[in-house]
Amino acid sequence: MKTLKISNSVHYVGVNDRRKSLFENQLPLPYGVSYNSYLVVDEKIALVDTVDACYFDIFLQKIETAIKGRKIDYLIINHMEPDHSGSIRLIRQQFPNIQIIGNAKTFDMLKGYYGVIDNLLEVKDGETLQLGETSLQFFLTPMVHWPETMMTYHQQEKILFSGDAFGCFGALDGGVLDTTMNLDKFWGEMRRYYANIVGKYGVPVQNALKKLDGLEITMLCSTHGPVWTEEREKVINFYDMYSRYEPLVKGVVVAYGSMYGNTEHMAEAIAAGISAGGVKDIVLHDVSKTDASFILADVFKYSALVIGSPTYMNELFPQVALLLHKIEARAIKNRIFAAFGSCTWAGVSVKTMLPWAEKLQWNIVGSAEEKQALKAEKYEECYALGLQIAEKIENRV
Numbered sequence: 001m002k003t004l005k006i007s008n009s010v011h012y013v014g015v016n017d018r019r020k021s022l023f024e025n026q027l028p029l030p031y032g033v034s035y036n037s038y039l040v041v042d043e044k045i046a047l048v049d050t051v052d053a054c055y056f057d058i059f060l061q062k063i064e065t066a067i068k069g070r071k072i073d074y075l076i077i078n079h080m081e082p083d084h085s086g087s088i089r090l091i092r093q094q095f096p097n098i099q100i101i102g103n104a105k106t107f108d109m110l111k112g113y114y115g116v117i118d119n120l121l122e123v124k125d126g127e128t129l130q131l132g133e134t135s136l137q138f139f140l141t142p143m144v145h146w147p148e149t150m151m152t153y154h155q156q157e158k159i160l161f162s163g164d165a166f167g168c169f170g171a172l173d174g175g176v177l178d179t180t181m182n183l184d185k186f187w188g189e190m191r192r193y194y195a196n197i198v199g200k201y202g203v204p205v206q207n208a209l210k211k212l213d214g215l216e217i218t219m220l221c222s223t224h225g226p227v228w229t230e231e232r233e234k235v236i237n238f239y240d241m242y243s244r245y246e247p248l249v250k251g252v253v254v255a256y257g258s259m260y261g262n263t264e265h266m267a268e269a270i271a272a273g274i275s276a277g278g279v280k281d282i283v284l285h286d287v288s289k290t291d292a293s294f295i296l297a298d299v300f301k302y303s304a305l306v307i308g309s310p311t312y313m314n315e316l317f318p319q320v321a322l323l324l325h326k327i328e329a330r331a332i333k334n335r336i337f338a339a340f341g342s343c344t345w346a347g348v349s350v351k352t353m354l355p356w357a358e359k360l361q362w363n364i365v366g367s368a369e370e371k372q373a374l375k376a377e378k379y380e381e382c383y384a385l386g387l388q389i390a391e392k393i394e395n396r397v
């Protein structure tokens with residue numbers, strides 16, 4: 001087996017998972033996912049994070065190839081979520097003297113998940129560890145993505161082992177460095193990863209970025225996705241924009257539920273109005289067809305959101321309610337909004353969505369509601385609502 005050396009002292013020993021269909025048993029993985037782990041080799045050897053326990057065998061083979069009969073001295077735990085911590089017990093069985101490095105919150109979770117309470121070395125924010133000539137510095141970055149998360153900085157080679165931060169879904173199909181692969185699939189998967197995994201923690205991400213500001217970084221080694229070298233600035237800027245909830249595109253997401261096509265007809269009429277108003281970037285999602293994780297990624301991406309829902313059992317359509325819950329949980333800020341919906345005898349959906357958007361302090365343009373099928377007069381109202389939405393969006397064509 002060959003392992004990949006990505007710098008003078010760092011080996012990539014991560015693995016790919018193309019079998020799992022749902023990340024965290026909830027988020028689809030059309031391109032799979034990688035669990036990245038790194039070995040820093042000097043007089044002492046440090047392993048940075050582990051991998052999902054299902055892949056321990058191949059993980060160990062990679063490690064053994066890289067260390068050539070030596071032992072690992074330290075295991076640095078940047079993040080305790082089991083996709084990275086899952087192999088800790090097995091690593092300890094292989095290297096019984098390994099010392100585990102983390103912070104106080106790490107060790108609380110380590111005990112709770114795996115019953116590990118010995119051979120621990122606690123580090124505090126800014127402290128360093130010498131491996132020989134190599135010095136590793138630790139930065140505590142709580143809530144990116146869990147309370148214990150921290151990052152490890154290789155001071156000599158200017159490499160940041162960043163945990164989940166700067167990560168994305170998508171297995172690594174051959175290469176590991178961003179310079180060795182076509183990155184097309186990763187940009188969309190980075191948006192979806194950010195929106196769904198880290199999206200709730202905009203303020204902690206901003207705090208982490210401030211803490212890292214001024215640090216010279218030549219390589220970003222996340223726990224998921226490519227190792228970022230040439231594209232590292234783009235990736236950092238991306239995290240900066242998203243954690244400030246700034247849309248990337250001045251355009252509209254129209255997300256709707258529809259049982260028999262009546263609410264969908266309203267969505268089409270509104271979208272036609274938006275288009276006629278000069279907006280090119282419009283995307284429609286049927287919430288029953290498109291997984292909410294993809295819609296959420298687009299809510300982060302676009303500046304305006306229009307949601308449609310039938311009234312169902314005197315409430316919102318269930319998949320629309322789920323989408324609203326996901327958006328609210330992430331407290332997405334500063335979006336242009338409109339609501340629409342249809343009902344057969346009593347309209348509840350629009351009445352539910354407008355106060356929801358008010359609570360988020362969004363810019364509400366208006367709403368439209370129809371009983372049963374979409375009639376000509378209401379079609380015109382929907383189209384006009386689309387024109388109004390377009391009016392609110394800057395940089396129209």
Ligand code: FEO
Binds near residue numbers: 079081084145223224
């Ligand atoms: Fe990839 Fe928060 O774990």
